[in-house]
Amino acid sequence: MKAAPPLPPAVIVWSGKGGVGKSTIAAQTARGLAAIGVRTGYLDADLHGPSAATLFGIEERLAVRGRRIVPAVRDEVEIASTSLIADPDHAYVWRGPLMRGVLSQLLQDTDWTRADVLVVDMPPGTGEIQMQILSELTCLGAVVVTTPQDLSLADVRRSARMLLDADVPVTAVVENMASVACPSCAFSFPPLPGDAGQHVHAIFPEAAFVRLPMSPLTGHSDPLAQALRPLVEKIADRLQQRPLSPC
Template sequence: MPEEQSPKAVYVCSGKGGVGKSTVAKATSRGLKARGLNVGHFDADLTGPSAPTLFGADTRLRILNQRIQPAISGGIPVVSTGLLADADHPYIWHGPLLRGALHQLFHDTDWGPLDLLVIDMPPGTGETQLAVLDEFHCIAAVIVTTPHELALVDVRRSLRMLQEADIPVAAIVENMAAATCPRCSHSWQPFPGTAGDQLQQLLPDSRLIKVPVDSGASAIDGQGNGDAALVQYLDDGGLFTDLCTLHTNTLQAT
């Protein structure tokens, strides 16, 4: 994809694995698509891809007219190294190969017209993250955490990386913030800590969206369904409205 045609990106990052970042990234793509935007989903976790499972994509990436053809799920083009080989295939990349694979997977893909590209960032602040920062023009980031103090420590490293790259944080998503008993309606906090609140103190202009453990939400099936509740929580929290506004403002500024 030529540089002048590259879409603006939205990073979804956490700094720590296991907090639900990839699930939030997928829900972000779904929510923006429902708002009428042409959205692509790029799984930048080259060594631990999860997009094929989340989107229910079981086909391999193929080449047509020398262009990579992405998997399509719910009208969203999806690209991931997990679509290159079997699910249990290990990806052992060295630094230069990481950058080359990242560049090729994006620029050699036939994405079609895109308004925004949602990028599921890998955990950490290493070579892949730096390559993504160099490759894409990001209009905003979404930070995902759990309430636990340990998650906060890692997320703050990612936050510092974003701040040094001058990338605004549109929202903080605190996943698994609360749980409610389906029988007695008693609510409690399944994980100790106040990571979301502490992050908002550092980012007072960012939305804080607390997502509970929803016993009524169905598991993701083979077609990638099951995230409707999460999409609704993010929508109610104002995430998609804010990202659509940022997209419009970016277009007007160019």
């Protein structure tokens, strides 16, 4: 039986905390890389709470051709997600070996041969999925996402320790929802209390620090895409500079 081709290097979008906008940032990062000519894959590793179908506006299911999963394509990004294998309201109750097997299939059986880099949207926490991703992929870098509040900081610090222990290079720390602009006067102010982003950045001082506005838009020209442009360019530069680190 012919061996599967090697997986592309990964950018893992990581938090440890749910509800910080990690999936939106992962999707926008993938779109940004594709927009500057980097052939990009997107793995939705949040098996129980997948969001790729909504974020990319995909209605069709994943196809299989010659025992290989054919990723969906939107905005020049190749996408694999459990949200593309069942109805939108389907509840996934996998655990243990079954859960690990599903993730392994999405990783190893998807045809990523056209991708130069794989953006991985990680689930919250520091459990089995995180351990499996770190063991099966080669990391280009991690993007650590937080929001300003102390509650987010507590969880993100714990997940940051996992990255440190695994020697995963952190490309950027992103503080999401750091500001919001008044639609009438364009005055910008912080909608949430705290400065968690600065505290997380102190753990990874060599990483870029990106503060993102709260925005209802998700298109290429919105403030989120513009704010993420330096991060996207840094990832593209890192891809050219390799060598890579094992996750």
